[in-house]
Amino acid sequence: MDKILVSIISAIILFFAYGIFENMTKKDSKSKRVECQEKSVTFESIYFPKKVSLAKDLLLSDNYIIKSEINYSVFMSSVLKEFYDTKKADSILKKNIPKEKTVKSDKKVLIDYYILENDKKDKNKKGTKSNFFAGYLVFEFILDKKIVYKIQTDYMNEDGSDIENRMKCVLESFLSIKGE
Secondary structure (H helix, E strand, C coil), X not given: CHHHHHHHHHHHHHHHHXXXXXXXXXXXXXXXXXXXXXXXXXXXXXXXXXXXXXXXXXXXXXXXXXXXXXXXXXXXXXXXXXXXXXXXXXHHHHHHCCXXXXXXXXXXXXXXXXXXXXXXXXXXXXXHHHHCCCEEEEEEEEECCEEEEXXXXXXXXXXXXXXXXXXXXXXXXXXXXXCC
16 A cells, blocks of 8 residues: 555656656747847747748859749838838848858759838728837748748837848847757
8 A cells, every 4th residue: 555655656756757857848939049039029930940041042052033022011101111122132132142162053042021011091000019019020031932930020220220130130039040
């Protein structure tokens, strides 16, 4: 009888110890992998970890294609339109992509991104919190027609003066992923 009681108590202790350990090591869904992600609201997803290394190598060796778009506000007059167009945004992005490798390949990683200006007069907004940021950037890194990595990050200045820093953060976030 004593052995059964000791076994039950041991099982209960192990159960609680495991639960506490799991809770302590669980990643917070709002925790950020890279320090620059703390500067504004940022969401990211890694869809194909096995393709990350190749996508990064292609990016760092100038084997990429850029597809870009800017969605200016419609219901209020656009401030961003005075400062940014896709040509300028692409130029800023290219300037910030490090050239660190030489990889001979017919493959190219597609950087498909858009910048959305927050339209504060849009009546379909979810709430007042959506008026705190000036807009956001969404980047997809695509290899072999599959999204490898996707990130969305807010920019705060209506003139887009912080867009370059957000682009740098996107690149830093992508390049910091540990590939498989």
